[in-house]
Amino acid sequence: DAGVIQSPRHEVTEMGQEVTLRCKPISGHDYLFWYRQTMMRGLELLIYFNNNVPIDDSGMPEDRFSAKMPNASFSTLKIQPSEPRDSAVYFCASSPGLDNEQFFGPGTRLTVL
Amino acid sequence: SQQGEEDPQALSIQEGENATMNCSYKTSINNLQWYRQNSGRGLVHLILIRSNEREKHSGRLRVTLDTSKKSSSLLITASRAADTASYFCATDRSSNTGKLIFGQGTTLQVKP
Numbered sequence: 001d002a003g004v005i006q007s008p009r010h011e012v013t014e015m016g017q018e019v020t021l022r023c024k025p026i027s028g029h030d031y032l033f034w035y036r037q038t039m040m041r042g043l044e045l046l047i048y049f050n051n052n053v054p055i056d057d058s059g060m061p062e063d064r065f066s067a068k069m070p071n072a073s074f075s076t077l078k079i080q081p082s083e084p085r086d087s088a089v090y091f092c093a094s095s096p097g098l099d100n101e102q103f104f105g106p107g108t109r110l111t112v113l
Numbered sequence: 114s115q116q117g118e119e120d121p122q123a124l125s126i127q128e129g130e131n132a133t134m135n136c137s138y139k140t141s142i143n144n145l146q147w148y149r150q151n152s153g154r155g156l157v158h159l160i161l162i163r164s165n166e167r168e169k170h171s172g173r174l175r176v177t178l179d180t181s182k183k184s185s186s187l188l189i190t191a192s193r194a195a196d197t198a199s200y201f202c203a204t205d206r207s208s209n210t211g212k213l214i215f216g217q218g219t220t221l222q223v224k225p
Contacts, residue, residue, distance in 0.1 A: 004155075031211060043201065043215040045155075056212060091155055098211035101146060104155035 004105035018080040025094030041059040121218040132189040134219040136202030143205045194225045
């Protein structure tokens with residue numbers, strides 16, 4: 001298995017632009033998580049899905065952020081409009097069950113100018 | 114707010130020495146997990162210890178859990194330069210939501 005796949009690996013955009021981050025979880029994993037990592041706030045859970053259904057989005061910072069999981073093999077995290085304070089590394093992780101380890105992707109480093 | 118807090122924030126040792134990192138948390142947990150992150154990479158799961166367990170081993174790693182003190186420790190024995198990374202503890206609260214709350218991490222440097 002290739003592991004969790006994220007794209008792009010790096011994204012540089014200007015303030016106000018729409019940003020879409022993509023994630024392909026490990027096949028057979030029922031849970032998908034989106035995290036954001038910054039120096040100031042560490043690793044924060046933004047949202048997670050179970051069987052493609054969003055379960056908890058309490059970590060999504062504001063309405064500019066949205067996430068979807070149209071099928072078991074694909075999820076997107078969208079920021080519209082982007083702001084400089086959104087600059088961070090965004091990780092996607094998947095897990096086979098609630099009580100299991102999480103497998104992380106390599107992350108997307110987002111820079112908003 | 115952070116559930117887990119690692120101590121120390123940074124640790125520098127010589128190759129061959131043991132490294133101990135501690136994690137404290139605030140609420141009851143279902144399990145506690147340790148992850149490693151190499152610079153510029155994603156997190157890699159190291160070990161999971163459940164609330165009814167006190168100690169687990171995996172290769173050169175030893176994890177202990179003291180639920181009465183709400184703390185855990187990660188011991189890396191006979192450290193290697195390749196162990197240089199940041200180490201995070203993450204807790205899954207007893208409500209078993211699957212939501213992991215990560216600490217701020219301990220940065221370990223192992224000097225060759």
